[in-house]
Amino acid sequence: MAQQMSLDVNGHAARVTVDDPETPLLYVLRDDLGLHGPRFGCGLGQCGSCTVHIDGQAVRSCITPVSGLKPGAKIVTLEGLGGPDKLHPVQAAFIEEQAAQCGYCINGMIMQSAALLNQTPKPDEAAIRQALAQNLCRCGTHLRIVRAVQRAAGTL
Amino acid sequence: MNAPTLSRRSLLLQGGALVVGFSLTGRDALAQPVFAPVATNGFSKPVAPDQVDSFLALGADGRATIFSGKVDLGTGIKTALAQMAAEELDLPLERVTVVQGDTALTPDQGPTYGSLSIQKGGVEIRQAAATARTRLVRLAAERLGLPAEALVSENGTVRPKAGGTGITYAELIKDGRLDLKIDPAVTTKDPATFALVGKSVARIDIPEKITGRFTYMQDYRVPGMVHARVVRPPTIGAELQSVDETSVAGIPGVIRVVRQGNFLAVVAEKEWAAVKAAGQLKATWSRWEGLPEQDKLWQHVRATRVTKDDVTSSTGDAESALGQAARVLEASYDFAIHTHGSIGPSCAIAEFKDGLLTCWTASQMTHALRKQLAAMTGLAPEAVRCIYVEGSGCYGRNGHEDAAGDAALLARAVGRPVRVQWSRADEHGWDPKGPPTLIDLKAGLDGQGNVAAWSSQFHVPEGAAGNVPLVAADLAGLPHETTMSPGNIIQNSALPYAFPNVRTICHRLATTPFRPSWIRTPGRMQNTYANEAFLDECAAAAGTDPLDYRLRALKDPRGIEVLKRAAEIAGWQSRPSPAKEASGDVLRGRGLSYVKYELNRTYVAGVAEVEVDRRTGRVRVPRFFVAQDCGQIINPDGVRNQVDGNVIQTVSRVLMEEVTFDRGAVTSLDWTSYPILTFPDVPEVVIDLIDRPTEKPWGAGEPSAAIVPAAISNAIFDATGVRLRSVPFTPAKVKAALQAT
Numbered sequence: 001m002a003q004q005m006s007l008d009v010n011g012h013a014a015r016v017t018v019d020d021p022e023t024p025l026l027y028v029l030r031d032d033l034g035l036h037g038p039r040f041g042c043g044l045g046q047c048g049s050c051t052v053h054i055d056g057q058a059v060r061s062c063i064t065p066v067s068g069l070k071p072g073a074k075i076v077t078l079e080g081l082g083g084p085d086k087l088h089p090v091q092a093a094f095i096e097e098q099a100a101q102c103g104y105c106i107n108g109m110i111m112q113s114a115a116l117l118n119q120t121p122k123p124d125e126a127a128i129r130q131a132l133a134q135n136l137c138r139c140g141t142h143l144r145i146v147r148a149v150q151r152a153a154g155t156l
Numbered sequence: 157m158n159a160p161t162l163s164r165r166s167l168l169l170q171g172g173a174l175v176v177g178f179s180l181t182g183r184d185a186l187a188q189p190v191f192a193p194v195a196t197n198g199f200s201k202p203v204a205p206d207q208v209d210s211f212l213a214l215g216a217d218g219r220a221t222i223f224s225g226k227v228d229l230g231t232g233i234k235t236a237l238a239q240m241a242a243e244e245l246d247l248p249l250e251r252v253t254v255v256q257g258d259t260a261l262t263p264d265q266g267p268t269y270g271s272l273s274i275q276k277g278g279v280e281i282r283q284a285a286a287t288a289r290t291r292l293v294r295l296a297a298e299r300l301g302l303p304a305e306a307l308v309s310e311n312g313t314v315r316p317k318a319g320g321t322g323i324t325y326a327e328l329i330k331d332g333r334l335d336l337k338i339d340p341a342v343t344t345k346d347p348a349t350f351a352l353v354g355k356s357v358a359r360i361d362i363p364e365k366i367t368g369r370f371t372y373m374q375d376y377r378v379p380g381m382v383h384a385r386v387v388r389p390p391t392i393g394a395e396l397q398s399v400d401e402t403s404v405a406g407i408p409g410v411i412r413v414v415r416q417g418n419f420l421a422v423v424a425e426k427e428w429a430a431v432k433a434a435g436q437l438k439a440t441w442s443r444w445e446g447l448p449e450q451d452k453l454w455q456h457v458r459a460t461r462v463t464k465d466d467v468t469s470s471t472g473d474a475e476s477a478l479g480q481a482a483r484v485l486e487a488s489y490d491f492a493i494h495t496h497g498s499i500g501p502s503c504a505i506a507e508f509k510d511g512l513l514t515c516w517t518a519s520q521m522t523h524a525l526r527k528q529l530a531a532m533t534g535l536a537p538e539a540v541r542c543i544y545v546e547g548s549g550c551y552g553r554n555g556h557e558d559a560a561g562d563a564a565l566l567a568r569a570v571g572r573p574v575r576v577q578w579s580r581a582d583e584h585g586w587d588p589k590g591p592p593t594l595i596d597l598k599a600g601l602d603g604q605g606n607v608a609a610w611s612s613q614f615h616v617p618e619g620a621a622g623n624v625p626l627v628a629a630d631l632a633g634l635p636h637e638t639t640m641s642p643g644n645i646i647q648n649s650a651l652p653y654a655f656p657n658v659r660t661i662c663h664r665l666a667t668t669p670f671r672p673s674w675i676r677t678p679g680r681m682q683n684t685y686a687n688e689a690f691l692d693e694c695a696a697a698a699g700t701d702p703l704d705y706r707l708r709a710l711k712d713p714r715g716i717e718v719l720k721r722a723a724e725i726a727g728w729q730s731r732p733s734p735a736k737e738a739s740g741d742v743l744r745g746r747g748l749s750y751v752k753y754e755l756n757r758t759y760v761a762g763v764a765e766v767e768v769d770r771r772t773g774r775v776r777v778p779r780f781f782v783a784q785d786c787g788q789i790i791n792p793d794g795v796r797n798q799v800d801g802n803v804i805q806t807v808s809r810v811l812m813e814e815v816t817f818d819r820g821a822v823t824s825l826d827w828t829s830y831p832i833l834t835f836p837d838v839p840e841v842v843i844d845l846i847d848r849p850t851e852k853p854w855g856a857g858e859p860s861a862a863i864v865p866a867a868i869s870n871a872i873f874d875a876t877g878v879r880l881r882s883v884p885f886t887p888a889k890v891k892a893a894l895q896a897t
Contacts, residue, residue, distance in 0.1 A: 002408070019408045019409060019426065019428075019429065020407075020408075020428060020429075020432065023428045024428070027426075027427055027428040027431075030375075030427075031383075031426060031427050031428070034377075035368065036368050036369065036370065036371060036372070036375045037367075037368030039372075039374065039500060040374060040500065040501070040577065041499050041500055041501075041580070042501075042580040042826065042827060043431075043579060043580055044580060044826055044827070046580075046826060046827040046828065047499055047827055049499055049500070077368060078367065078368035079367065079368040079369070082367065083367055083369075084363060084367055084369070087366075087367070091366045091367060094362075094366045095358075095362055095363055095366050098358060098359060098362060098793055098797065100230075100359075100361075100362050100365050100366065101230045101231065101232070101549060101797060101798075101801055102229065102230025102499075102546075102547075102548055102549030103230065103361070103362070103365035103366075103370065104230075104372065104498075104499045104500045104547075104548035104549065105499045106365055106366060107368065110366065126836075128835075129835040129836045129838070130835070130836060132834075132835045133834050133835050133836050134834070135834075135835070136499060136827060136832060136834065137499070138497050138498060138499050138548075138549055138551070138805065138832065139230055139549045139801045139805070140800055140801035140802070140803065140804030140805045140808075140838075141797070141800065141801065142800075142804055142835055142838040143800055143804070143838065143840070143841060144797070144800070145835075146835070
């Protein structure tokens with residue numbers, strides 16, 4: 001049954017029509033709202049490439065049914081975290097460290113790290129590695145990613 | 157035409173007009189529509205590999221567009237190729253745009269594999285650019301009435317060396333056409349004058365990737381497009397017996413269930429409806445159990461029919477020297493079946509319109525894919541256009557091309573542009589696999605412990621680096637290749653050392669359990685693993701330090717240098733292995749390995765440090781040291797990024813990875829059943845790059861992966877005195893090996 005929903009995405013109200021209440025948030029963000037930040041990687045919550053912030057928490061949008069969102073939940077994607085004109089400190093640090101190869105996982109790395117720094121502004125290297133333990137990268141960019149998070153935290 | 161790609165869009169924004177069209181009248185003899193050549197600056201753009209205009213276009217706005225057949229798979233070559241072209245054209249980097257892998261626009265420079273993008277692709281672009289610059293200087297000389305030697309090109313202009321006003325490139329060639337053959341003997345720039353090559357220029361794609369503005373293949377959209385998911389057979393050889401279309405009738409937006417032979421897919425207006433329908437569709441398939449038992453894989457490989465033997469090296473008389481040796485060593489090594497493990501499952505879009513097929517694809521080989529799609533659909537190759545859109549890293553031939561085949565079949569069936577997005581299980585289950593590799597080695601040592609005889613036999617599938625058959629063509633019974641293409645997997649079976657008696661043979665097998673293809677460093681990794689680990693066994697038997705043992709047998713000065721420099725950064729202590737300090741629960745060791753890639757290019761030596769927990773059998777690699785000489789370096793930071801990637805990805809493959817299967821299909825269908833290395837276990841990578849600006853540039857995307865498996869095996873031996881000869885070195889295998897001693 002088609003259902004109208006209003007979502008707060010990157011500070012804007014977005015109205016979407018959803019056929020199935022079980023539709024994962026990822027598909028609404030990508031297919032209905034045309035966002036490129038959150039990425040489809042596994043659909044199982046295993047890799048982290050779909051990560052978004054919901055009320056400041058890093059959440060896997062591929063296993064988050066859109067109907068389960070709390071009314072008024074604030075959704076932020078990589079696009080909303082910061083743009084070319086106003087980079088988020090984590091984004092700036094990723095560019096500084098050239099912390100990407102194919103970059104497909106990088107959305108999750110940045111969103112997870114930004115959430116970490118919100119709660120723990122000065123994590124040590126081991127804490128960063130632990131916080132990203134459930135985010136997969138296949139290209140082997142891990143070391144640059146860790147350095148970028150350290151740089152953003154001002155601990156490099 | 158359809159929505160332009162990002163690269164096309166940037167091209168359209170330039171001064172030069174670009175018109176893309178197609179003709180319904182071409183190739184009269186076939187009476188079949190074909191794509192008309194693309195017009196740039198008012199003339200048909202050539203793609204022939206001997207024409208300068210095939211590789212570059214100089215716009216009226218002072219910008220240059222480079223047309224590269226090699227594509228950026230996430231390795232940074234788009235930036236590196238722009239550096240090479242800008243350097244040779246004397247243009248600022250910001251004034252160079254790179255268009256990649258569009259069969260209508262870019263020359264066929266061969267697939268993007270084998271660490272050849274700079275070495276071959278970049279060098280061809282460099283020659284085209286140097287030929288163009290030489291012509292521009294000559295045109296300016298005619299205009300100014302001065303000898304060419306009196307002129308200099310810089311910043312997009314040619315001006316007298318003595319001073320005075322220059323003429324811009326755009327003024328020199330008003331219509332942007334050079335109409336010139338590439339001069340392979342053209343004088344390229346003196347490396348001493350390089351302004352861009354050799355510099356760690358920031359990657360041009362990274363800011364968009366970091367801010368969510370980049371358009372990956374998975375993000376690409378075409379007007380009127382619909383979404384599809386494939387429904388693969390539950391076992392590799394199952395036949396489709398029946399489909400119950402009513403099982404998905406209740407899902408809103410489902411357009412069609414497409415069935416052709418054993419090919420099955422659902423097409424829907426929205427992506428989630430396609431995902432849901434694919435999961436819900438009821439179909440009946442025949443039973444099939446054609447795979448070997450996994451725990452008898454190596455017996456199966458050994459029993460597979462050999463179709464031919466490739467003798468990859470033969471020096472002296474290895475057989476009789478083995479008979480006369482003071483001591484003979486013998487061992488067998490094996491290396492598991494691996495999947496590419498791209499983080500983004502494969503995706504493609506295809507559109508049939510007026511008898512023409514356009515396919516947007518992340519394929520590493522759009523020109524070859526075009527021929528495959530033509531064969532599959534019965535179209536002329538000229539009626540097929542493949543346009544590269546960067547996808548998730550593929551590390552070889554993953555599922556990108558297969559998704560393109562799926563999309564082509566479905567677009568024709570439903571008459572609308574179709575986007576096919578594979579699921580995680582589709583990717584893990586149906587991408588082609590790195591084949592199992594089994595290697596038997598024998599060495600004869602003389603009285604001093606030196607290798608007097610070396611004999612090795614590699615059991616590997618037949619075939620080379622051709623086209624891997626498309627899954628859709630196979631399942632639907634459409635024309636496709638019937639030969640295997642595992643890559644050039646016999647490379648580096650021969651040795652880089654000067655031993656007196658050597659014979660290396662590759663037994664080429666008629667079959668292998670899964671459709672094979674190449675995964676980063678195919679064959680060179682497995683073969684170097686066996687060679688360098690077995691050589692370490694010889695060094696240990698001789699009671700000699702592994703570095704000294706290699707240096708004794710190596711005559712190549714560049715090889716000697718990487719070995720010495722790797723040892724230096726690793727703080728290598730000269731002593732034989734094992735370390736004999738086996739106290740405590742965690743044992744530490746170091747291992748060395750060396751490769752001269754394909755015995756004719758990039759040199760790499762590396763040292764692994766390991767920690768082995770003898771209670772659990774768990775191996776950690778805390779640090780890995782690499783010294784690399786890939787000749788002239790284009791972008792040092794890009795090379796470092798690749799070396800990091802090679803080491804980390806290969807540590808994962810060596811310690812953890814193995815495709816699992818039952819008698820019918822792959823069973824490791826997600827990241828829980830096929831785990832890869834995660835942040836807490838990623839080693840520090842210490843790199844020493846040797847730049848040789850006056851030498852040829854060689855590949856950097858693969859070679860450093862080749863040394864990783866043996867370095868780890870050797871380090872585990874150094875730590876424990878136990879030799880691991882079966883990748884992956886899982887805790888269970890390590891524990892069993894430790895308990896056996």
